[in-house]
Amino acid sequence: DAGVIQSPRHEVTEMGQEVTLRCKPISGHDYLFWYRQTMMRGLELLIYFNNNVPIDDSGMPEDRFSAKMPNASFSTLKIQPSEPRDSAVYFCASSLGDWRTQYFGPGTRLTVL
């Protein structure tokens, strides 16, 4: 059974460009989470969805970040325009009912030059 799938695994882009990260949660899971990991701040929750509806986006750093979940099997995190300080590993996770046991994807390593 496939776990959480994220694409791309690595992204290198230049400052000012738009970046789109993609996530396919585990089939049947009703919660989806986007996290960012940096050395300075550790693992931060950016936004989470329940049944495709955004519940809390208070962790989204600023308006340059947006996330969507058009259906139960797909979500995107978009950064426009990107900046060097956005460089980090971005994780998507999903869970079923019990949000405590989250299943994480392998992450997308983003480098903004």
Add this chain to the structure above:
Amino acid sequence: DQQVKQNSPSLSVQEGRISILNCDYTNSMFDYFLWYKKYPAEGPTFLISISSIKDKNEDGRFTVFLNKSAKHLSLHIVPSQPGDSAVYFCARSGGSYIPTFGRGTSLIVHP
């Protein structure tokens, strides 16, 4: 403002000995504390959790202790194995579903 803090960025332990990973928190309004384990190039995986009404939870070689008076959480791994080498994150959850993670502690278990 981190509500869970892992003050040790790294820990080195000999195989077979005990590993103790620590986490401090600043807010008592939590329902659950959790530990996640992360290998390089992989996402974190859930390891063990503890309810705030308990002071100990055990799962095989892993035991989590909660000291509410000291606002301190610890994960004990006994005996430590080289395969335990990873980054360990503690996390908490309060009244909302939003989990808050610490910055992580990198554990290295030497053969």
